[in-house]
Amino acid sequence: AQSVTQLDSQVPVFEEAPVELRCNYSSSVSVYLFWYVQYPNQGLQLLLKYLSGSTLVESINGFEAEFKKSETSFHLTKPSAHMSDAAEYFCAVSEGDYQLIWGAGTKLIIKP
Amino acid sequence: DAGITQSPRHKVTETGTPVTLRCHQTENHRYMYWYRQDPGHGLRLIHYSYGVKDTDKGEVSDGYSVSRSKTEDFLLTLESATSSQTSVYFCAISVASMYEQYFGPGTRLTVT
Incomplete structure (x- = not known):
């Protein structure tokens, strides 16, 4: 069965x-990959997605994720954190059947 | 903005009472989903729909039923609410051939 693992429940970083x-993720077939962000007391928003083509995808607010098929990974990165990035981030995977398999989420904590 | 609204946004109800949550979309998307979100559990799929009158169970469907009599509305019913159903409920839609999902603002349900 397919699964998504977000190993870190919380990630604290200093501003900048x-x-x-x-x-x-674990899957034996081609996948589509997503990152969502959830700010406190709000719904989930799509941050970025990989469907095909370039394996490096970017969001409008400076986040990037790289699809590495050999490592079955889709890590989310940003070179410099801002206070406004504090939120919970969810990774999700689809095998093309209109179902998403969700990770447990990672809370990003920004320290001043 | 995928034009998704949920009602009510907040509800407090007593154990044993029936509760219906409504999800409404304005763009005629075929796929609709109900999730619940609880601390430590991430997002869990309750039920989903792939068309009018076409629904199926998710991983946590016990105690919940759904109906979809019109493309734009997807109803989630708790037949007899229990305290374990206290949660935040999210509705989502999926855009055809794109696989990502877009979420409504959520309904916070408290069962006392």
Whole structure:
């Protein structure tokens, strides 16, 4: 069965420090990969996605994720964290059947 | 903005009472989903729909039923609410051939 693992439940970083949120998945077929962000007391918003083509995808607010098929990973990175990035981040995977398999989420904590 | 609204946004109810949550979309998307979100559990799929009158169970469907009599509305019913159903409920839609999901603002349900 397919699964998504976000090993870190919380990631604390200092403001302006680099961020890496890890996501690994297990699947034997081609996948589509997503990162969502949830700010406190809000719904989930799509941050970025990999469907095909370039394995490095970017969001409008400076986050990137790279699809590494050999490592079955889709880690989310940002070179410099801002206070406004504090939120919970969810990784999700689809095998093309309109179902998403979700990771447990990683809470990004920004320290001043 | 995928034009998704949920009602009510907040509800407090007593154990044993029936509760219906409504999800409404304005863009005629085929796929609709109900999730619950609880601390430490991430997002868990309750039920989903792939068309009018076409629904199926998710991983945590016990105690919940759904109905979809119109493309734009997807109803989630708790037949007899229990305290374990206290949660935040999210509705989502999926855009055809894109696989990502877009979420409504959520309903916070408290069962006392």
